Amino acid sequence: MLTDSIPAAVRYMLLSALGFALMAASVKAVGGYGIPVMEIVAARAIISWPSAMWMLNAKGFPSGAITNPC
Structure with a gap:
């Protein structure tokens, strides 16, 4: 399986990068509404x-x- 070949630290880093990217995208999307x-x-x-x-x-x-x- 793919998760067996990727160390846990790398998986956590990728997950956190995905979280920050989603957060930045949502802030940009909401910013257009004048909030x-x-x-x-x-x-x-x-x-x-x-x-x-x-x-x-x-x-x-x-x-x-x-x-x-x-």
């Missing part, structure tokens, strides 16, 4: 927050908080 930039930024943050919390919780960070920053 203020700060509303677009807020919408991106609201949409990405649950997935970030899910990934942090999956890695063992309690509620996304770093308990020992040192």
